Amino acid sequence: MAAEHSAATAARQTDRPGTGTQRLELSSVSISFGGIRALREVSLTVEAGTICGLIGPNGAGKTTLFNCVTGVYQPDSGQIRWDGVELTALPRRQIIKHRVARTFQNVALFPELDVIENVMLGAHHRDRAGVAAAALRLPRFRRQERDLRQQAAEILGSLGLERFAAASPEDLTLGTAKRVELARALMSEPKLLLLDEPASGLVHSEVRELGEVIRTLRERYDLTVVLVEHHMELVMSLADHVAVLASGQRLAYGPPAAVQNDPAVIAAYLGSAE
Numbered sequence: 001m002a003a004e005h006s007a008a009t010a011a012r013q014t015d016r017p018g019t020g021t022q023r024l025e026l027s028s029v030s031i032s033f034g035g036i037r038a039l040r041e042v043s044l045t046v047e048a049g050t051i052c053g054l055i056g057p058n059g060a061g062k063t064t065l066f067n068c069v070t071g072v073y074q075p076d077s078g079q080i081r082w083d084g085v086e087l088t089a090l091p092r093r094q095i096i097k098h099r100v101a102r103t104f105q106n107v108a109l110f111p112e113l114d115v116i117e118n119v120m121l122g123a124h125h126r127d128r129a130g131v132a133a134a135a136l137r138l139p140r141f142r143r144q145e146r147d148l149r150q151q152a153a154e155i156l157g158s159l160g161l162e163r164f165a166a167a168s169p170e171d172l173t174l175g176t177a178k179r180v181e182l183a184r185a186l187m188s189e190p191k192l193l194l195l196d197e198p199a200s201g202l203v204h205s206e207v208r209e210l211g212e213v214i215r216t217l218r219e220r221y222d223l224t225v226v227l228v229e230h231h232m233e234l235v236m237s238l239a240d241h242v243a244v245l246a247s248g249q250r251l252a253y254g255p256p257a258a259v260q261n262d263p264a265v266i267a268a269y270l271g272s273a274e
């Protein structure tokens, strides 16, 4: 009886989405736009709790890869699995529910909302009280709003941003605005966080701080992170592994030092600089 019970439990756990290891696995992912082959049979595994740097010259396919993982684009072929779940066929909203979040290259905060309200928006997919309740300002909506506000305040605190809670996004430096975006992404309670060029436009001291922030967040929220970045110092100091894309193909993958000295990688970068 006990054996039957444990077999049934094991079967349920295997069937239930989101109970695999929190590993991101891309296998042979390809996508083309007209004649442009943006990703060509890209395979990549990012282990749970690690930071993977994703680098490559402009147009290499890095953002496209993020767009495929988050359901913005459907790959033409190949599979993407996260936490034991096949993401490839899922709509974006479902993918967020599997605790995948991202930030974007360009900061997109709503200027008519203050900072904490912008952060609260990150929880929109768990809007249990619903729009109608919000319109009628029912008690359950007010309760949910209070809880979300408290959670947003905690996340702002973990990013050292509590003093900006009531500020307008228009009054923030780029470095602070980018951290607010990060806070908004964390509001969806992700386990996989995709960061698209978080250091672009930041001054040197902000980049150093950002590195520390990402490291701290990984520990605190138990995150697996993929970091697209052109800032080599940041990637090389932060990433456990680095993947290099060039013209849609995976050119190299390994520990930062090995990738940095890989002749194929050096050639790809020199080629793109010419």
Ligand SMILES: Nc1ncnc2c1ncn2[C@@H]1O[C@H](COP(=O)(O)OP(=O)(O)OP(=O)(O)O)[C@@H](O)[C@H]1O
Pocket: 033, 036, 037, 038, 056, 057, 058, 059, 060, 061, 062, 063, 064, 065
């Ligand atoms: N929606 C689209 N329609 C047409 N072409 C696209 C689309 N999205 C991406 N591409 C093309 O796919 C290729 C890869 O673009 P992608 O933005 O993924 O590169 P990237 O590595 O992120 O570049 P960057 O470092 O400049 O941000 C480029 O040639 C780009 O023009």
